[in-house]
Amino acid sequence: MWSEQFVSAPPEDRSKPTLRPKFGVLITQKEYSMRNMKHRMTSLRTTLLATTLCTLGLFGTAHAQNLLANGSFETGDLTGWGVLNPVQARSDEGTTEGSFAAVYNFGNVFPGGYLFQDLTTIVGQDYTVSFDFGGFGVANTLLLQFQVITDPGGPGEDFLILQNISSTGSVPTTFANSSFDFTATSITTRVGFGDATGFGASQNADPVLDNVSVVSVVVVPEPGTFALVLSALGILGAVIARRRKTA
Numbered sequence: 001m002w003s004e005q006f007v008s009a010p011p012e013d014r015s016k017p018t019l020r021p022k023f024g025v026l027i028t029q030k031e032y033s034m035r036n037m038k039h040r041m042t043s044l045r046t047t048l049l050a051t052t053l054c055t056l057g058l059f060g061t062a063h064a065q066n067l068l069a070n071g072s073f074e075t076g077d078l079t080g081w082g083v084l085n086p087v088q089a090r091s092d093e094g095t096t097e098g099s100f101a102a103v104y105n106f107g108n109v110f111p112g113g114y115l116f117q118d119l120t121t122i123v124g125q126d127y128t129v130s131f132d133f134g135g136f137g138v139a140n141t142l143l144l145q146f147q148v149i150t151d152p153g154g155p156g157e158d159f160l161i162l163q164n165i166s167s168t169g170s171v172p173t174t175f176a177n178s179s180f181d182f183t184a185t186s187i188t189t190r191v192g193f194g195d196a197t198g199f200g201a202s203q204n205a206d207p208v209l210d211n212v213s214v215v216s217v218v219v220v221p222e223p224g225t226f227a228l229v230l231s232a233l234g235i236l237g238a239v240i241a242r243r244r245k246t247a
């Protein structure tokens, strides 16, 4: 940082050379003022850049995070999911992401397979669920029942979303993306996908699910992130205050 004590020239005599012992060079008061201003502007730009990177980087990461475990079934099994009735992770009936998808009713067993995950959610927070669903096999109508349940197993248990999505069986599987928004009303929210296809339509055809994600719509910074950003903003404020004071 430049030291004011080495500048002795009065304001009305800005062309007078002034010795700055630290660097052993002569500069005028005007040059000194310009260098000093340039240094302060560089500090201000650095602080602004740091604040912007901090905000975009840390907040952006929070926004993109999939709250589901193994949402694309790429472990090759159903790790992370609760499973009722027959569902398998398979690689031979089509996928939209990676090498595996969840296949219901493979081998013409009894239909009614169900996958679910219970997520920790923030009351009042908006979330988006996205997934790809298709039917594999003969051209029957296959149904996937999509559920979002608040407070599963608790006194406030209720459906936030209950929606059947249909697909017609084909080879290869034709997938379509679905996306739903919900606002959490409890600290636990269940996202479930059930095979609602009737027994006859399940013969020689299978519902296939892949690429499932749940993300927060509005970014929720963690306390540590908030402190970091506030700290950066504090430095920015101090730099601006200093500039005003010395201008």
Ligand SMILES: [Ca+2]
Pocket (backbone or CB within 6 Å): 072, 073, 074, 095, 096, 097, 098, 099, 100, 101, 210, 211
């Ligand atoms: Ca996959």
Ligand SMILES: [Ca+2]
Pocket (backbone or CB within 6 Å): 104, 105, 106, 107, 108, 109, 202, 203, 204, 205, 206
């Ligand atoms: Ca089947």
